[in-house]
Amino acid sequence: MVLSEKDKINELCEILLEVGALLMETGANTFRIRVTVMRIASAYGYHAELLITHRALMLTINNEESNQFFSRLMQTSTHRVNFKIVSGLSRMSWHIIEEKWDLEMVRNEIDRLKSVSHYPRIVTLLMVALAGASFCRLFGGEAIEMIVAFVASFIGLYVRQEAVKREFNPYLCIFSAAFVSSLISGATVYLHIGNNPEYAFATSVLYLIPGIPLINSLLDLLDGNILNGVVRGINGLTIALSIALGLLGAILIYNI
Amino acid sequence: MEWIHLYETWIWLGFAATGFAVLFNVPPRTLWVIFIMGALGGTLKLICLKLGINIILSSFMGAILIGFLSVVAAHLRHSPPFIFAIPAVIPMVPGAFTYRMMLVIIRLTGENDHTIFLQLLQETFDNGLKAFFVLTALSLGVAAPMLLSRNKSTKEIKPSKFLTKIFGSKKASD
Secondary structure, three states: HHHHHHHHHHHHHHHHHHHHHHHHOOOHHHHHHHHHHHHHHHHHHOOOEEEEEEEEEEEEEEOOOOOOOEEEEEEEEOOOOOOHHHHHHHHHHHHHHOOOOOOHHHHHHHHHOOOOOOOHHHHHHHHOOOOOOOHHHHHHHOOOHHHHHHHHHHHHHHHHHHHHOOOOEEEEEEEHHHHHHHHHHHHHHOOOOOOOOHHHHOOOOOOOHHHHHHHHHHHHHOOHHHHHHHHHHHHHHHHHHHHHHHHHHHHHOOOO | OHHHHHHHHHHHHHHHHHHHHOOOOHHHHHHHHHHHHHHHHHHHHHHHHHOOOEEEEEEEEOOOOHHHHHHHHHHHHHHOHHHHHHHHHHHHHHHHHHHHHHHHHHHOOOOOOOOHHHHHHHHHHHHHHHHHHHHHHHHHHHHHHHHHHHOHHHHOOOHHHHHHOOOOOOOHHO
């Protein structure tokens, strides 16, 4: 019986760390990670203490009755925003409490969530390009500028996806996407196509803005997770710097 | 009329929010909710701007609307509220300010003329501070329902009991 208790705590620890690491990778804020992990731990009658950082998570769980402690560390892998997983894990944590799921069911659910599909690539490209065109319209662009922004966002995001697939440095992926997008939209500024081509130039890279790192950074700071907030904020600023460098490349080439 | 222009604008705001939602791979059942929330929040911000309120306060108004709508949406669609709130506020994120600041910083490094340098420095601070405060306003707005209700989880916030909860009679929370 002692062994099975040990196995159980081992498995639980692994599951909790995996949930925490997945949440960190897919764009949840620190508060949510802590709440979700603690909720699952308490559903099994354990108390969890967590150290959450950008690249690794540390967990200690203990059972107050048997006075057993168990600690473990897990690294997070590449950060890739995926709200389907965040949403799924949050729902799962409620199922665990309300329907008393056992550890095997939890393990299956995590595996299912990890293999859950993305939107078809063409849908993502079209929707993000449409968002780029929308931004252009909101800035005051007209039909021609909107088409330019659409094409520039479409091709830029394609370049980024290809670069991510080849596992380049994430900032380099963003730089190349920004560079390609602004190269396309900058051409219309250079050739004076349309009434206000600079609207298309300014909005063609907006799909890259680091919205999630920056908002999560502020949410973490508000919640007292100062270190995580600072880390996320610097990450967001570095992304902004990569975008600016990409734009700068196009500006230097066209001498706008 | 300037105001008629808003009718068209909210559609584009919605598409901008939905584009980011697809990029972040939200569950399909939440897409149309995000479209509406992004459109409403963005429109409120634009209306505030038209009324002469400054950009920081306007963004805050828009974000607060999105924050409260996200709690309602979370109950209807069974997902955590920030799944709805973040894609919906992204069209309001001061991306333009941030990269304008970065561009000016890059130009600053190669500048020798004293007066131009000061001008660029002023521009850097102007854009940087605006970006920072707009961002703070957005996060505060999104987090407002949580901060006000002092709850750990949205599941415990019943929209109907929300006001009694903020003003805190203990019986209402049982």
